[in-house]
Amino acid sequence: MIYHFKREPESGLIIVSIEVDSKFELKMVFDTGATNTTIDSNALYLLGYDLKDNIGTVEIETANGIIETEVFEIGRFSSLGFNKDNFQIQVYDFLAHGIFSDYNGLLGLDFLEGTNFCINTNENTITINR
Numbered sequence: 193m194i195y196h197f198k199r200e201p202e203s204g205l206i207i208v209s210i211e212v213d214s215k216f217e218l219k220m221v222f223d224t225g226a227t228n229t230t231i232d233s234n235a236l237y238l239l240g241y242d243l244k245d246n247i248g249t250v251e252i253e254t255a256n257g258i259i260e261t262e263v264f265e266i267g268r269f270s271s272l273g274f275n276k277d278n279f280q281i282q283v284y285d286f287l288a289h290g291i292f293s294d295y296n297g298l299l300g301l302d303f304l305e306g307t308n309f310c311i312n313t314n315e316n317t318i319t320i321n322r
Contacts, residue, residue: 211270218296226300232286235296
């Protein structure tokens with residue numbers, strides 16, 4: 193399966209579309225350095241999720257140190273041409289921590305667990321084999 197992506201002109205970031213619960217589309221950065229998928233809590237709230245409904249918390253190490261995130265289970269999380277049901281994501285309040293971004297989070301390597309993938313930056317494609 194081949195997925196075409198856009199790159200942020202100035203930074204070179206890989207931008208992908210994700211869909212939550214088969215009805216909400218968001219833009220996220222595909223981050224091969226991120227172990228887990230993380231979404232901004234403000235975006236999750238706007239999608240209708242109650243932020244009190246987390247299933248736990250976890251500490252993660254970032255480039256800026258260790259932070260605590262909440263964990264949510266998303267009924268259906270889709271990107272790059274396939275779906276993950278009951279997908280656990282990390283949620284972090286970007287705005288409250290001074291993170292201002294045009295994107296709603298990071299698509300991490302956990303989403304591609306169990307696949308082989310190749311990123312072609314010449315053609316702006318990701319080839320995924322399950």
